Amino acid sequence: xxxDTSGLTTLVWLTVNVSYRRDWKMCDINGNVYSEVELVHEDxxxxxxxxPWSQALVGKCANHSxxxxxxxxxxxxxxxCKLAYCIGMPNVATALLxxxxxxxxxxxxxxxxxxxxxxxxxxxxxxxTGKNYQGTITYACNRGxxxxxxxxxxxxxxxxxxSGSPPVCxAVVCPDLRIEPIxxxxxxxxTGKNYQDTITYACNRGxxxxxxxxxxxxxxxxxxSGSPPVCxxxxxxxxxxxxxxxxxxxTGKNYQDTITYACNRGxxxxxxxxxxxxxxxxxxSGSPPVCxxxxxxxxxxxxxxxxxxxTGKNYQGTITYACNRGxxxxxxxxxxxxxxxxxxSGSPPVCxAVVCPDLRIEPIxxxxxxxxxxxxYKDKVTYACITNYVLKTxxxxxxxxxxxxxSGSPPVCKxxxxxxxxxxxxxxxxxxTGKNYQGTITYACNRGxxxxxxxxxxxxxxxxxxSGSPPVCxAVVCPDLRIEPIxxxxxxxxxxxxYKDKVTYACITNYVLKTxxxxxxxxxxxxxSGSPPVCxxxxEDILTxxxxxxxxxxxxxxxxxxxxxxxxxxxxxxxxxxxDELRSNCGAVKTEIFGISIHEGVLNNLSxxxxxxxxxxxxxxxxxxSEADLSSGWSNRLSTGLVWGRPVLRTxxxxxxxxxxxxxxxxxxxxxxxxxxxxxxxxxxxxxxKSMFHTRVELEPFWWVNLGQVYKVQKVISTNQMDNYGHxxxxxxxxxxxxxxxxxxxxxxxxxxxxGQVIVIRCNTLPEGQIVKLTSFHTAPEFFHxxxxxxxxx
Numbered sequence: 183x184x185x186d187t188s189g190l191t192t193l194v195w196l197t198v199n200v201s202y203r204r205d206w207k208m209c210d211i212n213g214n215v216y217s218e219v220e221l222v223h224e225d226x227x228x229x230x231x232x233x234p235w236s237q238a239l240v241g242k243c244a245n246h247s248x249x250x251x252x253x254x255x256x257x258x259x260x261x262x263c264k265l266a267y268c269i270g271m272p273n274v275a276t277a278l279l280x281x282x283x284x285x286x287x288x289x290x291x292x293x294x295x296x297x298x299x300x301x302x303x304x305x306x307x308x309x310x311t312g313k314n315y316q317g318t319i320t321y322a323c324n325r326g327x328x329x330x331x332x333x334x335x336x337x338x339x340x341x342x343x344x345s346g347s348p349p350v351c352x353a354v355v356c357p358d359l360r361i362e363p364i365x366x367x368x369x370x371x372x373t374g375k376n377y378q379d380t381i382t383y384a385c386n387r388g389x390x391x392x393x394x395x396x397x398x399x400x401x402x403x404x405x406x407s408g409s410p411p412v413c414x415x416x417x418x419x420x421x422x423x424x425x426x427x428x429x430x431x432x433t434g435k436n437y438q439d440t441i442t443y444a445c446n447r448g449x450x451x452x453x454x455x456x457x458x459x460x461x462x463x464x465x466x467s468g469s470p471p472v473c474x475x476x477x478x479x480x481x482x483x484x485x486x487x488x489x490x491x492x493t494g495k496n497y498q499g500t501i502t503y504a505c506n507r508g509x510x511x512x513x514x515x516x517x518x519x520x521x522x523x524x525x526x527s528g529s530p531p532v533c534x535a536v537v538c539p540d541l542r543i544e545p546i547x548x549x550x551x552x553x554x555x556x557x558x559y560k561d562k563v564t565y566a567c568i569t570n571y572v573l574k575t576x577x578x579x580x581x582x583x584x585x586x587x588x589s590g591s592p593p594v595c596k597x598x599x600x601x602x603x604x605x606x607x608x609x610x611x612x613x614x615t616g617k618n619y620q621g622t623i624t625y626a627c628n629r630g631x632x633x634x635x636x637x638x639x640x641x642x643x644x645x646x647x648x649s650g651s652p653p654v655c656x657a658v659v660c661p662d663l664r665i666e667p668i669x670x671x672x673x674x675x676x677x678x679x680x681y682k683d684k685v686t687y688a689c690i691t692n693y694v695l696k697t698x699x700x701x702x703x704x705x706x707x708x709x710x711s712g713s714p715p716v717c718x719x720x721x722e723d724i725l726t727x728x729x730x731x732x733x734x735x736x737x738x739x740x741x742x743x744x745x746x747x748x749x750x751x752x753x754x755x756x757x758x759x760x761x762d763e764l765r766s767n768c769g770a771v772k773t774e775i776f777g778i779s780i781h782e783g784v785l786n787n788l789s790x791x792x793x794x795x796x797x798x799x800x801x802x803x804x805x806x807x808s809e810a811d812l813s814s815g816w817s818n819r820l821s822t823g824l825v826w827g828r829p830v831l832r833t834x835x836x837x838x839x840x841x842x843x844x845x846x847x848x849x850x851x852x853x854x855x856x857x858x859x860x861x862x863x864x865x866x867x868x869x870x871x872k873s874m875f876h877t878r879v880e881l882e883p884f885w886w887v888n889l890g891q892v893y894k895v896q897k898v899i900s901t902n903q904m905d906n907y908g909h910x911x912x913x914x915x916x917x918x919x920x921x922x923x924x925x926x927x928x929x930x931x932x933x934x935x936x937x938g939q940v941i942v943i944r945c946n947t948l949p950e951g952q953i954v955k956l957t958s959f960h961t962a963p964e965f966f967h968x969x970x971x972x973x974x975x976x
């Protein structure tokens with residue numbers, strides 16, 4: 183605050199940091215303090231119990247008060263209290279308030295103020311009391327600068343001008359260092375001699391700084407920093423001794439001095455340098471020499487010689503040879519040494535084979551020389567006895583040994599004789615001229631035996647061996663009868679197919695031997711005794727033999743025409759006769775109708791049945807014999823009794839070609855409780871509950887029959903298991919083929935089947951084949967069993 187001569191209090195604009203006291207009150211207002219005096223600017227006012235002001239409160243604040251920690255502020259035309267802006271919370275004794283305040287009242291008189299001063303280069307203001315009248319400003323030249331002219335202190339005068347003149351500060355200058363040059367050093371950089379300028383030295387090549395400073399700077403006291411550099415010549419370190427080398431020359435260890443080495447005798451430089459020089463980086467040029475012992479080259483192998491001792495290939499190393507057994511030294515050296523010029527002493531040894539005496543000087547009786555490689559070591563001479571002579575003593579081949587002698591002894595030859603021959607099984611000697619050279623012996627195989635290999639006549643050869651090989655006589659073999667199975671018969675015993683072996687047959691149930699033999703023996707001429715058995719069904723009490731017709735029992739009733747009318751019928755026509763009509767027409771005596779003899783017993787067998795009928799069927803003789811059908815409701819016995827014909831019955835739809843043929847199945851099931859479950863049961867003609875083929879549980883079990891020859895298959899009739907588990911058959915596929923690798927699908931059955939169901943699968947394309955295969959398909963593993971399978975074919 184200031185005052186003028188009028189004695190009026192003048193509030194001057196102030197900007198201060200005020201220490202806040204808890205009992206201070208602040209406000210910011212704009213308005214008139216006194217209406218008669220215009221308030222130019224009023225930013226604030228305050229009241230304090232310890233106020234240094236003559237007036238406690240001015241302006242609009244005079245009649246208002248706020249709580250401690252709050253200040254006045256204008257709000258529209260009125261005044262309100264708001265929180266003071268403090269550092270720290272209000273009501274704290276030590277809190278600081280940072281707010282400008284003050285009054286400025288225009289009383290019509292201007293305060294004197296000097297203009298702003300321009301900045302002074304290289305100088306700093308150190309004190310300043312203001313720019314108003316009598317205010318002062320004080321400068322100081324910056325470090326490294328000094329006052330060259332002007333004033334460092336200036337004062338505001340009442341004429342609004344500053345006293346004195348602006349100070350001029352210039353950098354201080356250090357003395358010139360080039361007047362005193364530095365030995366073995368060169369100035370590499372220089373910025374001047376003024377304050378903070380630098381001068382930089384570098385020791386000459388091969389020299390290094392021992393003391394002083396290579397860089398010096400001009401200081402504010404006009405003196406150079408540090409001290410003058412002192413450069414001295416560099417020195418390299420002592421070198422370690424070099425193995426197998428000697429120093430031959432040395433000039434010292436300082437810069438550009440040299441040291442020279444030489445490898446010792448027998449050694450050579452492998453790496454490094456034999457001459458080294460001390461460099462400016464205190465390191466020796468190159469690298470230490472490495473002297474290694476010289477090594478002679480590998481020696482070529484020496485023929486017919488072996489190394490017996492060797493100390494190495496290096497300098498003074500030796501290698502010693504010895505000629506191999508049977509060889510001797512002819513020239514050269516057996517011991518050689520490696521020399522300092524990397525060459526081996528002497529010359530390579532030359533070993534040559536020893537030589538035995540020439541055997542041709544002493545000829546051998548009854549022998550000639552057949553081969554001779556020479557008379558040197560390991561050479562051989564080979565003799566051969568002349569024709570009809572063999573070696574008795576001595577050696578036919580002799581070899582030259584290392585001691586210059588021949589192996590063995592001279593050969594002695596005598597006439598040839600062959601050894602005794604061992605007896606020949608199942609053969610007899612029929613002629614013999616002796617065991618000497620060209621003698622012969624002749625054999626003959628015994629009855630029922632034949633020559634399988636070897637020779638029946640052998641001759642003594644000049645090599646004392648019999649010509650050919652011993653004869654081997656083996657029993658003759660008859661054809662295998664199993665290839666052609668016998669219809670309605672099975673083989674019950676078989677010892678083999680060789681000479682005197684036997685095969686025994688038995689007719690199956692309800693069949694008897696008609697012709698041929700049930701036991702047959704293999705003869706010496708490879709034929710079987712007798713003839714194949716022919717088994718036929720025992721029908722003597724029902725029909726006469728050689729019948730050309732077939733009788734079928736049916737339930738159909740028709741009028742019985744006269745026999746003469748039947749005779750007028752053509753081939754393939756059918757006549758049916760009621761039982762009573764047959765009895766009345768035929769009577770009790772045997773009556774023949776077109777070759778069929780009707781016995782009274784036949785009619786009696788029909789007793790108890792309701793009007794059965796005998797059906798007489800004649801078929802075209804060119805297509806064979808007809809088949810017997812049994813209508814439902816009649817017993818197997820009656821059906822079997824009425825069927826007569828050849829073992830393979832034929833109809834217009836073909837023949838049953840599968841009975842008693844070779845069969846097989848995917849797995850074998852061991853039946854129990856009286857069941858018979860072999861694969862052959864599928865074609866044995868028996869349709870009974872306990873007779874069937876039966877596999878194990880499988881996903882796709884199968885059964886097959888070999889028909890024995892290729893047929894055109896027409897249909898396959900299968901009879902399902904008769905009393906239980908018939909439902910197991912759900913889907914069945916029929917294949918026909920030449921063999922198991924070439925099969926085609928003929929047809930299929932989609933079930934499920936029931937017990938005893940007769941399943942007919944027809945082959946409309948008449949596929950040709952010898953193998954018929956049935957496969958049961960399931961979604962899960964299951965058994966496969968059928969009571970009977972009948973294959974019809976032409």
